[in-house]
Each structure stands twice: as structure tokens, then as C-alpha cells.
Amino acid sequence: MKQRVFQITVPTRGRGLYEFTGTVEQHLGETGLQTGLVTLHLQHTSASLLIQENADPEVCRDLERFFARLAPDGDPLFQHTTEGEDDMPAHIRTALTAVNLSIPIVEGRLTLGTWQGIYLWEHRYQSHRRQVTAHFIGE
Amino acid sequence: MKQRVFQITVPTRGRGLYEFTGTVEQHLGETGLQTGLVTLHLQHTSASLLIQENADPEVCRDLERFFARLAPDGDPLFQHTTEGEDDMPAHIRTALTAVNLSIPIVEGRLTLGTWQGIYLWEHRYQSHRRQVTAHFIGE
Amino acid sequence: MKQRVFQITVPTRGRGLYEFTGTVEQHLGETGLQTGLVTLHLQHTSASLLIQENADPEVCRDLERFFARLAPDGDPLFQHTTEGEDDMPAHIRTALTAVNLSIPIVEGRLTLGTWQGIYLWEHRYQSHRRQVTAHFIGE
Numbered sequence: 001m002k003q004r005v006f007q008i009t010v011p012t013r014g015r016g017l018y019e020f021t022g023t024v025e026q027h028l029g030e031t032g033l034q035t036g037l038v039t040l041h042l043q044h045t046s047a048s049l050l051i052q053e054n055a056d057p058e059v060c061r062d063l064e065r066f067f068a069r070l071a072p073d074g075d076p077l078f079q080h081t082t083e084g085e086d087d088m089p090a091h092i093r094t095a096l097t098a099v100n101l102s103i104p105i106v107e108g109r110l111t112l113g114t115w116q117g118i119y120l121w122e123h124r125y126q127s128h129r130r131q132v133t134a135h136f137i138g139e
Numbered sequence: 140m141k142q143r144v145f146q147i148t149v150p151t152r153g154r155g156l157y158e159f160t161g162t163v164e165q166h167l168g169e170t171g172l173q174t175g176l177v178t179l180h181l182q183h184t185s186a187s188l189l190i191q192e193n194a195d196p197e198v199c200r201d202l203e204r205f206f207a208r209l210a211p212d213g214d215p216l217f218q219h220t221t222e223g224e225d226d227m228p229a230h231i232r233t234a235l236t237a238v239n240l241s242i243p244i245v246e247g248r249l250t251l252g253t254w255q256g257i258y259l260w261e262h263r264y265q266s267h268r269r270q271v272t273a274h275f276i277g278e
Numbered sequence: 279m280k281q282r283v284f285q286i287t288v289p290t291r292g293r294g295l296y297e298f299t300g301t302v303e304q305h306l307g308e309t310g311l312q313t314g315l316v317t318l319h320l321q322h323t324s325a326s327l328l329i330q331e332n333a334d335p336e337v338c339r340d341l342e343r344f345f346a347r348l349a350p351d352g353d354p355l356f357q358h359t360t361e362g363e364d365d366m367p368a369h370i371r372t373a374l375t376a377v378n379l380s381i382p383i384v385e386g387r388l389t390l391g392t393w394q395g396i397y398l399w400e401h402r403y404q405s406h407r408r409q410v411t412a413h414f415i416g417e
Contacts, residue, residue, distance in 0.1 A: 001140045001279045003313050003416060005384050035142050037178055037274050039315055039380045043391030045331040051238050053184040053230060058219040062227050063234055065216050070209075070348075077343050080336040088340050091331060095341055099329050099394075100380050102178045102239050104274035106144050111272040113182030116238075133389040135315050135382035137276065137415065138142060140279045174281050176317055176413050190377050192323040192369060197358040201366050202373055204355050209348075241317045241378050243413035245283050250411040252321030255377075276415065277281060 001139050004031045008040075008132040012122035015086070017050065017060040020132075021118045025110060027134055036105040036138015040118070043131045046090035047122050048097035054117030063121075067093050090123035097121065105138055140278050143170045147179075147271040151261035154225070156189070156199040159271075160257045164249060166273055175244040175277015179257070182270045185229035186261050187236035193256030202260075206232050229262035236260065244277055279417050282309045286318075286410040290400035293364070295328065295338040298410075299396045303388060305412055314383040314416015318396070321409045324368035325400050326375035332395030341399075345371050368401035375399065383416055 006027045010020050028038065042049050053059045071092040074085035081088065101118070104111045112118070120130055145166045149159050167177065181188050192198045210231040213224035220227065240257070243250045251257070259269055284305045288298050306316065320327050331337045349370040352363035359366065379396070382389045390396070398408055 001142075003279075005313060005382060035144060037276065039382060041380070041382055041389055043389065043394065045329070045337075045391070045393055050234060051184070052234060056219055059184075059227070059230055062217045062219050063230065066210065066231050069216065071344065077347065078340045080334055080340045088337070091337055091341065092344050095328060095330060096235055096374055098237060098376060102241050102380050103180055104144060104178060104272045106272065111180055111182065113184070113270070115184055116182065131391070133382045133384065137315065140281075174283060176415065189373060190323070191373060195358055198323075198366070198369055201356045201358045202369065205349065205370050208355065235374055237376060241319070241380050243283060243317060243319055243411045245411065250319055250321065252323070252409070254323055255321065 004136045006134045008134055010120040010130045010132060012128050012130060014125050014127060015122055017119045017121050019054055019117045019119050024118055024134060028105060028110060031136045033105055033136055033138040034108045036136060037102060038105060039102045039135045040100060041133045042099040045094055046124050047120060047130050048094050049099055049101050050097055050119045050121050051101060051116050052119055053115045055115050086125050093123045143275045145273045147273055149259040149269045149271060151269060152266050153264050154261055155203065156258045156260050158193055158256045158258050163257055163273060167244060167249060170275045172244055172275055172277040173247045175275060176241055177244060178241045178274045179239060180272045181238040184233055185263050186259060186269050187233050188238060188240050189236055189258045189260050190240060190255050191258055192254045194254050225264050232262045282414045284412045286412055288398040288408045288410060290408060291405050292403050293400055294342065295397045295399050297332055297395045297397050302396055302412060306383060306388060309414045311383055311414055311416040312386050314414060315380055316383060317380045317413045318378060319411045320377040323372055324365065324402050325398060325408050326372050327377060327379050328375055328397045328399050329379060329394050330397055331393045333393050364403050371401045
């Protein structure tokens with residue numbers, strides 16, 4: 001049984017979903033694991049990790065539209081506003097989704113479904129360089 | 140330290156919550172693990188994995204009512220509509236919940252609380268055969 | 279490779295967010311692990327585990343305000359009401375967030391971001407003693 005840890009940087013250009021499945025698969029290849037588990041942890045509180053459909057890009061845009069309506073920017077409900085009108089909605093979106101994901105590895109591959117991709121969901125307007133830790137364990 | 144992976148099929152008969160705690164416990168018994176971790180990953184983007192109360196069935200029905208109001212079928216907000224009026228709400232529900240779960244194993248048992256059950260939440264109207272990968276590690 | 283499991287009790291004094299990052303770090307120290315993974319599982323269906331900002335306490339209060347508006351207590355939509363008007367909203371909040379979290383360990387430390395804290399989110403009005411299982415694996 002062995003472990004490997006990689007630090008992944010996902011650069012973002014403002015709000016939206018950024019797929020990085022390929023980066024995780026590449027690191028998996030470097031580990032040489034055939035059976036195991038990868039756990040991804042995002043080190044931020046205003047962005048999320050999400051597994052979603054990567055076939056029709058309209059799905060990502062509809063996700064964005066829905067969350068924009070659910071947690072509107074500049075909502076007068078919020079008191080934590082010093083970092084901008086998009087900041088508290090970003091924390092809300094993060095709470096409603098996730099910052100870590102765990103995916104089994106079988107026969108040297110991630111056990112993602114046919115249409116599943118791994119996304120970094122940026123919730124802030126501005127560009128960021130988001131940090132994800134990827135922990136692999138197995139053999 | 141050892142690992143085992145099982146593929147679990149959960150047949151669904153349309154929208155609703157389907158408990159499969161027993162299947163996970165059965166596979167745990169087959170592994171013989173006393174201490175460890177099981178990670179469940181659902182290979183779909185229009186259904187979820189959820190740990191919820193399995194005592195009063197009204198809880199599951201209220202969850203269903205709440206999510207139906209939160210992400211209504213046929214909402215004109217959505218552009219991704221070619222697969223039916225329930226498709227984009229299914230993706231939304233999946234984003235709001237989870238597709239993977241990790242549960243520690245102690246003394247040969249899942250460390251679920253007294254009232255916790257493991258559910259597959261089908262978000263589509265039609266029947267499906269949903270695929271869950273169960274990865275066990277421990278000793 | 280080794281494992282350790284700890285049972286953590288988080289006492290709550292009604293609805294709100296209770297940080298227990300320090301308790302997890304203390305147990306990590308006891309394991310002596312340098313590289314690994316910790317998985318936390320909450321054994322309840324009316325409270326959540328959440329990683330959120332621990333800098334400005336207003337963030338936690340805004341999270342509370344948002345979820346109180348999203349899933350209002352005493353909502354006539356709900357049928358599961360025998361345990362009080364806050365009970366079904368508590369189940370909803372739990373479904374919308376999470377009951378388990380997995381965080382990689384690198385160089386003997388949790389790979390939390392600068393502003394990330396680990397919280398128990400109590401969704402019921404009354405005080406509880408909430409149980410969290412912490413499973414460590416690594417070396």
C-alpha cells in the first residue's frame with residue numbers, strides 16, 4: 001500500500017465551472033496505482049469542487065443561473081459585505097456544494113461515470129489561482 | 140492493510156429515495172474488515188447519494204417536496220431542456236447534495252448513527268439502474 | 279501504513295456553527311501521521327459538518343440567516359412535524375450540506391486553507407451532544 005500527494009493549481013478567470021479531470025488522471029498515471037482512492041480537497045471557502053455532466057456546456061450555464069438566483073449577489077440579507085457583493089454568495093454556494101471529493105480507482109482509472117467530469121467552481125467575479133490537494137492511496 | 144471494491148446496482152422506479160444500507164453492510168461483511176473506511180461513489184449526474192433518517196418515511200417525502208419547490212421541473216430559467224423538464228432540476232439537486240460519501244468502519248460495522256440510512260436519491264421521472272462503486276480499505 | 283479512530287463529542291447550545299478544528303488537529307498529533315487522510319463522519323441527520331471561513335464571525339451568521347430563509351421553520355409544506363417546527367428544516371439543511379468530510383494530511387498537518395475551519399453546524403434549537411467519528415489512515 002502506498003500514498004502520493006499532489007498540489008494542483010486551477011487558474012480561474014472569474015465565476016464559472018473549470019474542468020480539471022485530465023489533471024487528476026495525469027497524476028493518477030504518475031502514481032501507477034491500479035486499485036485505490038483519490039481524495040481532492042479545495043483550500044478555499046469561496047469556490048467549490050463539483051462532479052457534473054461534461055457533455056452539454058449548457059448544463060454548467062444553467063447551474064450558474066440557478067445558483068445566481070438562489071443566492072443573489074448584493075442580497076441585503078447579508079452583513080459580511082466588505083469583500084464585495086459576490087463574497088457572501090460565494091460562501092453560501094460553497095456551503096451548498098462541497099470542498100472535498102473522494103473517487104475510487106479501479107484498474108488504474110478513476111471510476112467516473114461516462115458523463116462525469118471534475119470541476120472547480122469559481123464563485124467570485126475576479127480571477128484566482130485555486131489550490132487543490134490530491135491525496136492518492138492504494139496499490 | 141487491504142482493499143476491496145464492489146460494484147453496486149441500485150434499481151430505481153422513478154423519483155424518490157431508495158435505501159441500500161443493507162447492501163453496503165453485506166459487502167463490508169464479505170471484506171472481513173474490522174477497522175477501515177468505505178467510500179461510495181455514484182457514477183451519475185442526475186441522482187445523489189444521501190445519508191438521512193430512515194425512521195419516519197415522511198422525512199423522505201418532505202425532502203422530495205422541498206427539492207421539488209426549490210428546483211421546479213420545467214423552470215423557464217433552464218436552457219438544457221432537450222432531455223425533459225426533469226433533467227436540469229436533476230442536475231441541480233445533484234449539485235446541492237453529493238455523489239460520494241465516506242464512512243468509517245469500527246469493530247466490523249459502519250459507524251452510522253442510530254437513525255442514519257444510506258440512500259440513492261433518484262431525481263429523474265423514469266426508472267434507472269444506478270451504478271455505485273464501493274471502495275473498502277482497512278484491516 | 280496504520281489507522282486510528284477517535285470518537286469526538288461536540289456539545290452544542292442550540293442552532294449555530296461550532297468550530298472544532300483544534301480537536302481534529304490534536305488527534306492528528308496523537309497519531310503521529312506525516313502523510314495521510316482523515317475522514318470525519320457525523321452520526322446525526324439534523325446537524326452538518328462544514329468547512330468554512332473562520333476569520334469573520336459574520337460569515338457564520340450570514341450562513342445561518344440564509345439557511346433560515348431557504349428552509350423556514352414551521353413551513354406548512356412539511357408533514358414530518360411531530361418533533362418540532364425546527365426538525366424538518368434541520369433534515370433539509372443536512373441534505374443541502376454534508377455529514378462527512380475528508381481532508382488530506384501533509385507534513386503532519388491538515389491541508390486546510392488559511393481561512394478554513396472545521397465546523398459542526400447544529401440545526402436544532404435545543405442543546406445536543408453531537409458525535410463525530412474521526413478515521414485516520416497513513417504513515
